[in-house]
Amino acid sequence: MVRFARCNALLSLAINASGKGCRYVAKGASDDDVVKDMMEHLTSVHQVELDMKANILASTKTHNG
Numbered sequence: 001m002v003r004f005a006r007c008n009a010l011l012s013l014a015i016n017a018s019g020k021g022c023r024y025v026a027k028g029a030s031d032d033d034v035v036k037d038m039m040e041h042l043t044s045v046h047q048v049e050l051d052m053k054a055n056i057l058a059s060t061k062t063h064n065g
């Protein structure tokens with residue numbers, strides 16, 4: 001079971017390192033893994049230092065099949 005969250009679901013106007021709309025998807029086996037992955041992405045690419053954990057969890061979904 002893979003859990004995932006999309007960057008543009010959290011930061012709808014986010015731009016990636018190339019100046020294009022960010023389509024990053026954080027994935028993990030658990031919610032904690034997804035949060036950790038996304039927090040690293042938000043910090044390194046978007047310089048977001050806020051605690052986005054609740055937002056990430058709210059937009060985390062599960063792949064079915």
Ligand SMILES: [Zn+2]
Binds near residue numbers: 007014015022023046
């Ligand atoms: Zn992003």
